[in-house]
Structure formats: C-alpha cells, structure tokens
Amino acid sequence: MSTPAKQVIVEPAALLAPGSIAAPEYSAGELEALRASIKQLLIEKDAVLVAHYYTDAEIQKLAEETGGKVSDSLEMARFGNTHPASTLIVAGVKFMGETAKILNPEKRVLMPTLKAECSLDISAPSEAFNQFCDLHPDRTVVVYANTSAAVKARADWVVTSGNAIDIVKHLHEKNEKILWAPDKYLGQYIKRETGADMLLWNGTCVVHEAFKSDALTNLKKRHPGAAILVHPESPDEIIQQADVVGSTTALINAVQNMDNETFIVATDNGIFHKMKQVAAGKRLIEAPIVGEGATCVSCAHCPWMAMNDLRNLKKALETECNEVHVDPVIGRQALISTQRMVDFNA
Numbered sequence: 001m002s003t004p005a006k007q008v009i010v011e012p013a014a015l016l017a018p019g020s021i022a023a024p025e026y027s028a029g030e031l032e033a034l035r036a037s038i039k040q041l042l043i044e045k046d047a048v049l050v051a052h053y054y055t056d057a058e059i060q061k062l063a064e065e066t067g068g069k070v071s072d073s074l075e076m077a078r079f080g081n082t083h084p085a086s087t088l089i090v091a092g093v094k095f096m097g098e099t100a101k102i103l104n105p106e107k108r109v110l111m112p113t114l115k116a117e118c119s120l121d122i123s124a125p126s127e128a129f130n131q132f133c134d135l136h137p138d139r140t141v142v143v144y145a146n147t148s149a150a151v152k153a154r155a156d157w158v159v160t161s162g163n164a165i166d167i168v169k170h171l172h173e174k175n176e177k178i179l180w181a182p183d184k185y186l187g188q189y190i191k192r193e194t195g196a197d198m199l200l201w202n203g204t205c206v207v208h209e210a211f212k213s214d215a216l217t218n219l220k221k222r223h224p225g226a227a228i229l230v231h232p233e234s235p236d237e238i239i240q241q242a243d244v245v246g247s248t249t250a251l252i253n254a255v256q257n258m259d260n261e262t263f264i265v266a267t268d269n270g271i272f273h274k275m276k277q278v279a280a281g282k283r284l285i286e287a288p289i290v291g292e293g294a295t296c297v298s299c300a301h302c303p304w305m306a307m308n309d310l311r312n313l314k315k316a317l318e319t320e321c322n323e324v325h326v327d328p329v330i331g332r333q334a335l336i337s338t339q340r341m342v343d344f345n346a
C-alpha cells in the first residue's frame, strides 16, 4: 500500500499554461541571416547543437543540417556525452542543460535561455524531496530525467520515458521497492506495466495533464481509422484510449511504421515537425486539450520549450551567455545515477 507523497505547493506564478508562449516567427530575410550566423558560430566556437523534438522546427532543422542531434532527452544525453565538440548548445529546458553538464563537466554547456523550466522539475524541490526520501530509506530512489541536478544527486537511478519500464522491471526483478518522482501519471503507468512496488511523488506535466478524455473519445469517433499515440506523462484515462504508449521516439517510430493513414497524437505538438519528416503524407491530428465546446484545440505546446528560438540561440553562441553551471559536488553525485541511465541496456 503506497503512502501519499508529501504535497509540495507550487506557486501558480511559477507555472505557465500550455500554449501560452507563441511559437517564434521570422521574416524570410531574418531567417536566412540567423541560420547563416549560427552555422558560422557553431564552427568558430567548436560547438554542436543538441535539440529536443519539442523545440522550434527551425532549431531542429539547423541541428540536423550542422551535424548536431534532434532527439528525446535520453538520446540528447547520449549524444552530448560522446560528441567531441568542446561546447554543447542545448535547446530544450533547464534539466536538459544540467544533464548535459552533469555528464560532461569538462565541456561548456550553453542554452538559448536559462528561463525554460519544466513543471515536473519545479514540482520536486530538492529539500522537500530529500525529506521524502529520508522517510523511506528502504526504497530505491528512481527519478525521471525531468528533475534538478540536486534531485538527481539524491537518486539511485535516473530514467527517461524511453527506458523507465525496462529499468523499473530490472529493479523489481531484484525485489527492490521503489520511490518514484516526480511525474505521478508516468509513475502510475510504470507501476501497472511492471507490477513493481512504487511510492509516487505528486508532480505533473502541464502539457500532458491538459489532454481531455471525453474530447479525445469524440475525436476518435470522427476518425475511426486513426491510431491514438500517447506519451505516458498523460493521465490514465488518455492512456487507456491509446493504441501506442511511449516516449517521443517511440511515437515517431509508430507514425513511420504503422499502416494507419491518420494519427491522433497526445504529446507536445513540436513533435509534428519530425513526424512529418519521417512519414510525409500521413495525417496528424493533435489530441484535444480542452473539453467539448471550447475553442482551443491546438495548443498542446510546452510554454518553456517555446522560449527557445533562433534569436536567443545565436545570442548565446555569440556572447557565450546562458552557460549552465552545476555545483561540482552535486554534479559528481548526480553523475552516478545519470550515468546508470545512459549505460543501461535492457
């Protein structure tokens, strides 16, 4: 029987609503000038661009054109860890920059903005999390990558949605009881899939939590041939309707490999850029994030991911601002759990 997690109160001002930050727009002339400058700066600064699937499509294009990487957070970490460039420029949210720094303390890690948070990271302040762990010393501490360096330092394992089930299954087979943080929906999903004894922290992703089940059911009725693809940070009633549940990479693979011509996608709509690239001609529909009768049905976009654009990317490279720093003591401790994630092979 699980004990409820100690509730952490997150100030509303700290959270932003999905879709509340507009996607960047560029004139044709500005776009070409920014692209040319950034390409030149990447060479001059011995830097490589590592971007998440949820970032601006122009950032994703540039990463691929310049030998960088566009991927989920697990592959972003692996890529940054093996690439020879002395500077990593990480387009995504704060925990991704910190993860890159934890894995590569000798490299310089820059970000287009240091203001890009994540509601999951915010939901688990290290002091409250440490107290929670202290109450349950018999449990193996497994945390999602969407956490601060200090929380990773307290953890035994870091996981992403790409390897969480395999890692928890591995621990469950060794009869380990688990303390999980911060995403309660992902935790519930993993618990069901593995049967592991998991005590869950009470965090959520503001984007995935907003998907609405009745509206999704009705959308599916209008598109009976569509496959529903769901990221497991979504609530259970959304997951129950899924044909495929998985990480961003798993959902992209599903669009590419399944025979359906139409897909309803319950994750951040930044992923559509890559999905269109790998499965041109297939129809992609955003899962609704509001109930019947409301007008907003296309704003499943992370407000913090939307803070990344070509302008602040160029500025960070040019002025070497927005460098990510992790306290070396915390970083060395966090490296143990983070390196386990990178090295784990199911």
Ligand code: SF4
Pocket: 093, 117, 118, 119, 120, 146, 205, 206, 207, 208, 233, 268, 302, 303, 304, 305
């Ligand atoms: S989409 Fe959700 S989990 Fe991902 S960075 Fe944004 S708030 Fe965090």
